[in-house]
Amino acid sequence: MIKKWPEIADEVRNKYLYLFLDFDGTLTLIRRHPKKVRLSGATAKALKKLLSRENISVAVISGRALRDVRRRVGVSGIVYAGNHGLEARGPGLRHVVPEALKAKRTISKIGRELKKRYRSFRGIYIEDKTLTLSVHFRMVDKRRVKQAENIFKSIAGPYSARGRVVITKGKKVWEIRPPVKWDKGKTALHLLGEKQKQIKGRIVPFYIGDDRTDEDAFRLLKRRGYTIKVGKGGGRSSFADYYLSDTGEVRRFLGLLFTLKRGLEGHV
Numbered sequence: 001m002i003k004k005w006p007e008i009a010d011e012v013r014n015k016y017l018y019l020f021l022d023f024d025g026t027l028t029l030i031r032r033h034p035k036k037v038r039l040s041g042a043t044a045k046a047l048k049k050l051l052s053r054e055n056i057s058v059a060v061i062s063g064r065a066l067r068d069v070r071r072r073v074g075v076s077g078i079v080y081a082g083n084h085g086l087e088a089r090g091p092g093l094r095h096v097v098p099e100a101l102k103a104k105r106t107i108s109k110i111g112r113e114l115k116k117r118y119r120s121f122r123g124i125y126i127e128d129k130t131l132t133l134s135v136h137f138r139m140v141d142k143r144r145v146k147q148a149e150n151i152f153k154s155i156a157g158p159y160s161a162r163g164r165v166v167i168t169k170g171k172k173v174w175e176i177r178p179p180v181k182w183d184k185g186k187t188a189l190h191l192l193g194e195k196q197k198q199i200k201g202r203i204v205p206f207y208i209g210d211d212r213t214d215e216d217a218f219r220l221l222k223r224r225g226y227t228i229k230v231g232k233g234g235g236r237s238s239f240a241d242y243y244l245s246d247t248g249e250v251r252r253f254l255g256l257l258f259t260l261k262r263g264l265e266g267h268v
Contacts (some may be wrong), residue, residue, distance in 0.1 A: 001017045002228070002242045002243075002244070002253070004242075005169060005256070005262070008226060009256075009260050011070070011204075012204045012226075012260070013260060013261075014059075015201070015202055015203070015204045016055050016056070016061070016202070016203045016204070017053075017055065017056045017057070017062040017203070017204050017205075017206060017209075017257065017261070018057045018191070018192055018195055018203050018204070018205045018206070018225075019050065019056060019057070019058045019059070019153040019205075019206045019226050019257065020059050020061055020158065020188045020205060020206065020207040020209075020217065020221075020241075021035070021058065021059070021060050021061070021207075021208050021209070021250075022060075022061060022062060022184075022208065022210060022211065022213075022214050022230075023037075023060055023062040023064060023073065023097075024062065024063075024064070025171065025209075025210035025211060025230060025231075025247070026041065026208055026209055026210050026230050026250055027039060027043055027060070027247065027248065027250065028043065028072075028074070028247060029247055030032065030171065031216070031261045032138055032139055033113050033125060033138075033139065034127060034136060035123065035137075035146070037072060038072065039073050040070055040251075042249075042251060043073075043247075043251050043254070044073070044074065044075055044162060046251050046254040046255055046258070047073075047075045047078065047254065048069065048075055048127070049254075049255075049258045050254060050257060050261075051075070051078065052106075053258065053262065055171055056257070056261055057079070057195055058078050058079070059078065059079035059081060059088075059090070059188070059191050060073055060078055060080050060081070060083055061078070061081040061084070061184050061187055061209075061217070062077035062080075062081070062082055062084075063082075063083065063084050063132070063134065063170065063173075063175065063187065063211075063213060064083075064129065065082050065083060065127075065129035065130060065131075066080060066081070066083065066088070066089060066133055067082070068082065068085045068129070069082050069227075070082075070089070070258050071189060072144070077091060078090065079091070079093060079191060081184075081191070082129070082176075083100070083129055083130075083131045083132045084132070084182070084183055084184050084187070084213055085097075085182060085183065085184055085187025085188075085190075086100040086132065086177075086178070086180070086182060087100075087131060087139070088190075088191070090188065091213070092188065093191075093194065095181055095190070097122050097182050098158065099178065099180045099182075100131050100180050100182070100217045101131070102178065103165060103177075103178030103179065103180075104130060104131065104178075105166065106159060106164050106165060107130075107131070107132065107133050107165060107176055107178065108128070108186065110133060110155060110156055110159060110176055111126060111128050111133050112167065113155045114126055114133075114135060114151075114152070114155055114156070117151050117162075118135075118148075118151065119154060121140075121144075121151070122139075122140070122141070122147060123137065123138075123139035123140035123141060123148075124136070124137060124139075124140060124148060125139065131146075131177075131178065132175060132176060132177045132178070133176040134170075134173050134174070134175050134242075135152055135173065135174075135175075135176075136172060136173045136242075137149075137172055137173070137174070138172035138173075149174070152174050155223060156174075158177055163179055165177065165178065166178070166179050166180075168212075168213070169212070170211050170212055170213055171210075171211055171212075176242075179200070182218050183213070183216040184209070184213055184214055184217045185216035185217040185218075185219060185220035186216070186220070187217075187223065187245030188207060188217050188221060189220060189221075189245070192205055192224075203225055204224075204225045204226070205221050205225035205226070205229065206225055206226045206227075206255070206257075207221050207225070207226070207227050207228065208228045208244070209228075209229070209230065209248060210229065210230035210231050214229075214238050214240075215240075218238060218239035218240045219239040219242075221259060222239060222240070222241055226241065226242065226244070226245055227240040227241050228240055228241075228242045228243060228253075229243045229244075229246070230243070230245075230250060231245070231246070232245055232246075237247055
């Protein structure tokens with residue numbers, strides 16, 4: 001719960017807000033298979049209501065491919081950033097980190113090698129997102145996770161050691177990214193800077209996320225605005241300043257922001 005909401009509300013009531021949101025685990029529940037994830041009608045409605053206000057912008061920054069997260073959210077007027085921000089598109093915006101394109105061929109090659117090795121391995125799902133690649137192991141038998149990880153390291157490790165790719169880990173997923181110093185935090189700062197060119201006065205950012213990949217944004221934005229971690233246990237091991245317990249609380253918080261910007265009162 002955000003116990004200091006009344007104080008925060010007074011601080012941001014008359015300011016332009018930029019809301020940055022992760023997708024899986026933040027706007028929607030994490031499912032055993034990534035393809036089964038859908039945005040609820042209630043959350044889509046909450047986002048649309050926020051976008052109806054002139055003094056707030058919304059961006060969804062996801063590890064999913066850009067086309068995938070756009071399709072699953074399906075709300076116009078939002079800025080969508082896929083592959084942890086390596087590609088973004090929104091009203092008047094089209095952005096791809098140029099250096100990321102150079103690693104496409106290498107990442108594709110790693111993907112082919114992984115698919116061959118995992119061909120008879122139950123529970124592995126390889127998601128080729130063009131600019132990045134994810135190996136989901138949520139459905140793997142716990143007794144075989146270490147074996148699956150050893151296979152992953154044996155194939156992707158040598159490329160990482162030579163600096164041709166970067167390996168990261170999320171919730172039940174191993175990720176292969178291009179060797180580019182770009183993340184969700186830098187994406188949020190970039191989008192914030194682009195919006196600042198259009199808006200006079202201070203823009204206050206809110207960033208809400210649940211995963212390790214959101215920590216980069218928490219770290220960069222915590223002194224500029226408000227950072228919120230989703231999940232039980234709060235932000236004790238996180239750079240985030242506040243926390244919401246689950247996706248239901250995230251949806252209610254979206255409603256609070258709408259109520260605030262409409263000039264009414266609310267509280268968490």
